[in-house]
Amino acid sequence: MSTTRRTRATRATRTLRTGLLGAVLAGTALVVPSPEVAPDDVALVKAQRSGAVDLSPDVVWILAVGSDARPGQSMTRSRGDALQMVGIDTRTGAASAIGIPRDSFVSIPGYSANRVNAAMVLGGPELLGRTVAGMVGVQPDYVMVTRFPFFEDLVDDIGGITVSNPRRFSDSSLKPEGFAQGRIRLNGYGAMAFSRIRKTLAGGDFARSANQQRVLRGIGAEIRAKADRPGFVERGVLSVVQHMDTDLGPGELFRLARAVARVDPSRITTCVVGGAVATIRGMSVVRPNLTQARRLGAAARGDATLPRSC
Amino acid sequence: MTSPHPGGPRRALVTGLVVVLTATPALVACTGGDVGNGPGTGSRSEAGSDAGGARRVRTNVEVGEVVGALGPVKRRRVATGVGRAVDRWWDAAFVDATYPRRRYRSVFPGFTPGAAQAARRDLDRMTSHRLGERIDTLAPVRRRVVVDILATKETARGVTARTTLDYRTSGEVERQVRVSARLFMLYREGWKIFGYDVLQGPKPTTGPRGDKGRQRGRDRSRS
Numbered sequence: 326m327s328t329t330r331r332t333r334a335t336r337a338t339r340t341l342r343t344g345l346l347g348a349v350l351a352g353t354a355l356v357v358p359s360p361e362v363a364p365d366d367v368a369l370v371k372a373q374r375s376g377a378v379d380l381s382p383d384v385v386w387i388l389a390v391g392s393d394a395r396p397g398q399s400m401t402r403s404r405g406d407a408l409q410m411v412g413i414d415t416r417t418g419a420a421s422a423i424g425i426p427r428d429s430f431v432s433i434p435g436y437s438a439n440r441v442n443a444a445m446v447l448g449g450p451e452l453l454g455r456t457v458a459g460m461v462g463v464q465p466d467y468v469m470v471t472r473f474p475f476f477e478d479l480v481d482d483i484g485g486i487t488v489s490n491p492r493r494f495s496d497s498s499l500k501p502e503g504f505a506q507g508r509i510r511l512n513g514y515g516a517m518a519f520s521r522i523r524k525t526l527a528g529g530d531f532a533r534s535a536n537q538q539r540v541l542r543g544i545g546a547e548i549r550a551k552a553d554r555p556g557f558v559e560r561g562v563l564s565v566v567q568h569m570d571t572d573l574g575p576g577e578l579f580r581l582a583r584a585v586a587r588v589d590p591s592r593i594t595t596c597v598v599g600g601a602v603a604t605i606r607g608m609s610v611v612r613p614n615l616t617q618a619r620r621l622g623a624a625a626r627g628d629a630t631l632p633r634s635c
Numbered sequence: 636m637t638s639p640h641p642g643g644p645r646r647a648l649v650t651g652l653v654v655v656l657t658a659t660p661a662l663v664a665c666t667g668g669d670v671g672n673g674p675g676t677g678s679r680s681e682a683g684s685d686a687g688g689a690r691r692v693r694t695n696v697e698v699g700e701v702v703g704a705l706g707p708v709k710r711r712r713v714a715t716g717v718g719r720a721v722d723r724w725w726d727a728a729f730v731d732a733t734y735p736r737r738r739y740r741s742v743f744p745g746f747t748p749g750a751a752q753a754a755r756r757d758l759d760r761m762t763s764h765r766l767g768e769r770i771d772t773l774a775p776v777r778r779r780v781v782v783d784i785l786a787t788k789e790t791a792r793g794v795t796a797r798t799t800l801d802y803r804t805s806g807e808v809e810r811q812v813r814v815s816a817r818l819f820m821l822y823r824e825g826w827k828i829f830g831y832d833v834l835q836g837p838k839p840t841t842g843p844r845g846d847k848g849r850q851r852g853r854d855r856s857r858s
Contacts, residue, residue, distance in 0.1 A: 378830035379749030556700030579793030
């Protein structure tokens with residue numbers, strides 16, 4: 326009896342370990358029985374579930390950029406207002422986001438030092454990617470740019486999101502009634518406002534970046550919850566094709582989306598690069614803590630997991 | 636279908652063709668003798684996997700959700716190709732083998748290298764490996780594929796194949812098993828499986844009618 330139990334426990338442990346990716350998608354607890362002892366006339370054999378997505382490299386990094394382009398302006402030649410380096414480990418379902426304050430004063434390859442969000446104006450998404458790579462030490466595999474109205478459409482297309490808001494805040498123009506504290510449901514406009522409001526936040530740009538990560542977390546959870554619905558991922562990809570600037574073809578976006586859909590919301594870790602507010606050349610900027618930024622990049626490079634303490 | 640207007644047989648033919656293609660929710664019955672090149676077609680019953688009264692089970696392939704613009708003929712063509720790819724996996728991993736079975740090499744045809752590597756780590760879920768050595772026969776009883784298509788500019792860019800394989804075993808273990816999988820595929824000189832989400836376990840005692848209703852495809856084209 327004890328041998329049987331040990332056998333079951335060993336098998337369960339091994340299956341749990343090797344089937345980690347499967348657990349990401351399973352959503353329900355599946356226990357692997359011992360087929361040797363299970364009588365065939367008793368249908369107590371529970372199902373086994375696994376999954377994988379072939380994406381190279383195993384840990385993929387995406388620089389997600391919210392452009393503040395106004396109507397008529399080029400989305401990819403405007404300032405990047407929201408900057409998040411998102412890593413996804415397709416083997417484990419882990420994901421991380423490193424928030425970059427948009428006013429970070431940094432070196433821009435080929436140009437004099439400037440705010441990081443000026444890099445896209447100077448050299449498009451590719452230069453912005455290299456600039457952020459210089460900060461965190463991780464080169465993004467993809468740079469995806471969207472503007473806020475399109476971002477609203479994207480969130481609406483997935484049916485809205487739920488975020489955990491640590492404290493109530495509002496904005497007289499974007500959200501006069503404010504966002505309540507706690508778990509709140511946001512539609513596309515709400516997600517946009519939640520991501521953009523800065524002036525009324527005590528932490529300013531840093532707190533806004535953290536709010537953007539809450540929105541990303543909400544998007545990830547929504548995708549994860551609905552990925553099994555027929556056509557859901559396909560519709561999401563089509564929405565991205567229509568609303569985002571990317572040099573990826575629809576097929577590769579589909580592959581990437583399938584990897585994103587495997588992200589386990591409980592394995593998402595986030596940090597915002599810290600820094601000190603300063604005035605340089607008459608500009609109000611943030612002097613980013615580049616030591617911290619590179620430490621975060623180094624920690625997450627291999628497994629898209631950030632340390633508990635940012 | 637005949638034309639009520641003797642003067643317009645061609646138009647009637649075209650109209651009829653469109654009606655047939657659109658009204659029959661792109662139901663595509665393929666494999667077996669229909670599809671041809673699939674390695675399992677016509678050889679399933681010869682593989683010795685169902686020695687006790689082999690019967691050929693045709694794969695029922697349907698078009699499910701279609702996102703983006705893709706005409707009915709192309710949808711059907713995509714579904715046929717996807718069904719063929721799924722058949723190759725099922726035949727190699729489950730059906731076309733002599734049981735008892737110990738060897739599971741080359742059982743992931745049509746998988747990308749990374750997906751095949753992952754699948755080899757999931758042999759218990761992706762093949763008959765868990766039961767293979769303890770059974771004498773493995774007979775498929777149901778093969779069903781529903782193909783969700785992502786298309787742009789009248790070209791299929793990616794698909795999700797929702798698949799169901801039910802099989803029955805005999806020997807030391809007599810069991811009815813269901814393999815439910817979603818296969819993620821891109822077209823790279825044929826439909827290639829780059830990812831999967833698979834569940835293998837006892838076939839539910841309730842019939843497939845319930846999930847058939849849920850799974851039945853609906854063409855929801857968006858351009």
